[in-house]
Amino acid sequence: MSGTGFFRAVPALKREGGSVSIRIDGRACTVRAGLSVAAALLEQGAVRFRQTPVGGAPRAPLCMMGVCFECLLEIDGIANSQSCLIEVRDGMRIGTQDGAARLAGMTEGAAP
Amino acid sequence: MTDRPDVLIVGAGPAGMQAALRCRALGLSVVLLDEQGGPGGQIFRHIEHADRRARNVFGDDYAAGHALARDFLGSGTTYLRHAIVWEVAPGPLVYALVGGHSRVFEPRRVILATGAMERPAPAPGWTLPGVIGAGAAQILMKSSGMVPEGPFVLAGSGPLLYLLAQQLLRVGARPAALVDTTSPGNRMRAVGPLAGALGSWRVLLKGLGMLGDIRRAGIPVYAGATHLAFEGDGRVTGVAFRHRGRPHALPANVVLTHQGVVPDTQLTRALRVPHAWSDSQLCWLPATSALGELSSTQGIFLAGDAAGIAGAQAARLLGEVCAWAVGEQLGVVDPRRRARETDPLIRRLARWKALRKFLDTLYRPADGQRIPADDVLVCRCEEISAGAIRGFVREGCLGPNQAKAFGRCGMGPCQGRQCGLAMAEIIADERGVEVGQVDVLRARFPVKPVMLRDLIV
Numbered sequence: 001m002s003g004t005g006f007f008r009a010v011p012a013l014k015r016e017g018g019s020v021s022i023r024i025d026g027r028a029c030t031v032r033a034g035l036s037v038a039a040a041l042l043e044q045g046a047v048r049f050r051q052t053p054v055g056g057a058p059r060a061p062l063c064m065m066g067v068c069f070e071c072l073l074e075i076d077g078i079a080n081s082q083s084c085l086i087e088v089r090d091g092m093r094i095g096t097q098d099g100a101a102r103l104a105g106m107t108e109g110a111a112p
Numbered sequence: 113m114t115d116r117p118d119v120l121i122v123g124a125g126p127a128g129m130q131a132a133l134r135c136r137a138l139g140l141s142v143v144l145l146d147e148q149g150g151p152g153g154q155i156f157r158h159i160e161h162a163d164r165r166a167r168n169v170f171g172d173d174y175a176a177g178h179a180l181a182r183d184f185l186g187s188g189t190t191y192l193r194h195a196i197v198w199e200v201a202p203g204p205l206v207y208a209l210v211g212g213h214s215r216v217f218e219p220r221r222v223i224l225a226t227g228a229m230e231r232p233a234p235a236p237g238w239t240l241p242g243v244i245g246a247g248a249a250q251i252l253m254k255s256s257g258m259v260p261e262g263p264f265v266l267a268g269s270g271p272l273l274y275l276l277a278q279q280l281l282r283v284g285a286r287p288a289a290l291v292d293t294t295s296p297g298n299r300m301r302a303v304g305p306l307a308g309a310l311g312s313w314r315v316l317l318k319g320l321g322m323l324g325d326i327r328r329a330g331i332p333v334y335a336g337a338t339h340l341a342f343e344g345d346g347r348v349t350g351v352a353f354r355h356r357g358r359p360h361a362l363p364a365n366v367v368l369t370h371q372g373v374v375p376d377t378q379l380t381r382a383l384r385v386p387h388a389w390s391d392s393q394l395c396w397l398p399a400t401s402a403l404g405e406l407s408s409t410q411g412i413f414l415a416g417d418a419a420g421i422a423g424a425q426a427a428r429l430l431g432e433v434c435a436w437a438v439g440e441q442l443g444v445v446d447p448r449r450r451a452r453e454t455d456p457l458i459r460r461l462a463r464w465k466a467l468r469k470f471l472d473t474l475y476r477p478a479d480g481q482r483i484p485a486d487d488v489l490v491c492r493c494e495e496i497s498a499g500a501i502r503g504f505v506r507e508g509c510l511g512p513n514q515a516k517a518f519g520r521c522g523m524g525p526c527q528g529r530q531c532g533l534a535m536a537e538i539i540a541d542e543r544g545v546e547v548g549q550v551d552v553l554r555a556r557f558p559v560k561p562v563m564l565r566d567l568i569v
Binding site for chain 2: 012067078086
């Protein structure tokens with residue numbers, strides 16, 4: 001998540017309303033309170049939210065309103081959470097989902 | 113009893129809020145479920161917290177939502193935020209996740225006001241990170257105070273694209289270009305419907321104002337562009353297109369796309385309501401009575417853009433009509449009074465529909481932006497191309513529901529929300545029949561991802 005992201009806060013509209021601490025793939029960061037998880041990741045410069053289970057292609061949000069399912073993340077242990085519909089909370093743990101999900105305890109290549 | 117209200121409304125946009133206000137005024141108990149953290153839907157997104165700066169940037173139409181949201185919040189409606197509706201069943205029964213907990217509601221009547229979504233318009237590279245809807249960018253502006261980073265291009269067609277350009281300019285975010293895919297021929301076709309739309313001259317003037325702002329800002333406009341394609345490896349780095357017969361390529365860190373909006377029909381399709389293809393709006397419209405009741409499922413009503421795109425003002429009118437009809441069915445309004453109230457509302461609706469007919473004609477998305485070439489991915493989730501879908505047709509596939517069996521098209525996490533319309537048009541085109549002759553993609557409950565434990569309620 002380094003380099004130029006897709007969106008930035010603009011002073012003409014940005015509101016100061018405190019901040020919360022979250023972890024993104026284990027990395028601690030401070031984000032503005034009140035943002036959706038998807039918006040917070042975009043402000044952090046995220047360019048890849050997940051890789052598709054089928055072809056491993058990188059994806060990022062398309063709709064920001066709950067209909068494209070491109071912003072799916074693991075949030076506090078729940079996979080396939082729609083990150084554009086969930087607000088950041090202090091202590092939230094967020095994980096990107098790369099490729100097909102594996103059931104707990106399953107090893108690479110094991111038959112489902 | 114929260115879980116057995118007189119009326120349950122899904123969606124806190126203009127239609128849902130207006131319906132709630134009227135139902136409350138009629139003395140009915142109302143529960144309203146909405147996915148967002150605050151009232152307003154997409155059009156009045158974040159209106160609860162909009163300060164003077166925000167109202168100046170987003171304009172009077174947005175600011176008007178403030179009074180509606182304030183009245184709604186004070187109406188005595190049991191308003192549940194962050195509520196994810198995953199099933200609506202005859203009865204009616206409504207299943208939802210509210211604050212992470214499963215809830216079942218048994219209302220006497222339901223009003224669905226699920227609104228609109230941007231038309232998914234498959235084009236080469238549209239799955240690349242950084243290609244994002246103009247509506248999505250506006251949501252980020254309204255709710256998070258964010259604008260695109262680095263050079264960005266607006267690409268597509270429709271009033272929202274020009275409105276967004278105007279709003280971005282007001283906060284100093286200048287688009288590198290506007291690549292306008294509106295077919296030049298649309299203008300001639302729109303002359304007829306323009307006469308009917310003149311009654312809404314204020315809206316038309318506002319539209320001219322947007323175009324004027326874009327021109328005065330000196331933003332390069334490529335009008336009548338075709339063959340739109342998004343380029344990049346791992347993320348978008350540019351947009352390519354043809355303009356006046358010549359190929360063009362512009363670098364971009366972000367591309368904001370738009371091809372109009374369509375009703376969000378996920379719940380009505382899952383309810384097996386009959387849907388008819390609208391050739392003017394190029395989408396499926398659920399069958400309802402004049403008062404908004406679903407023709408196939410008694411006691412469930414449909415208000416706002418979910419019933420057909422007509423805009424926020426019309427959505428409020430239709431929400432009001434549904435509320436009166438619900439009042440009549442529940443015996444708190446006699447039929448004569450109901451008719452006296454709804455007849456003028458339905459007449460006012462006709463004016464907005466006349467304006468919409470003009471806008472639908474002028475900004476009809478070009479065929480090439482809806483029915484893509486073989487190599488373009490249509491189903492983003494299962495990564496099925498237009499060529500693969502055409503292959504299914506050659507093997508005997510007659511419609512979108514069979515295409516699921518042929519190749520999993522529409523069976524990923526978005527459950528066909530993104531590919532359903534394009535799939536219907538591609539299959540109809542390949543079969544050489546009208547779109548109305550192929551079936552509508554059925555949705556299945558649950559329409560949202562839920563844990564197995566949430567299903568056991």
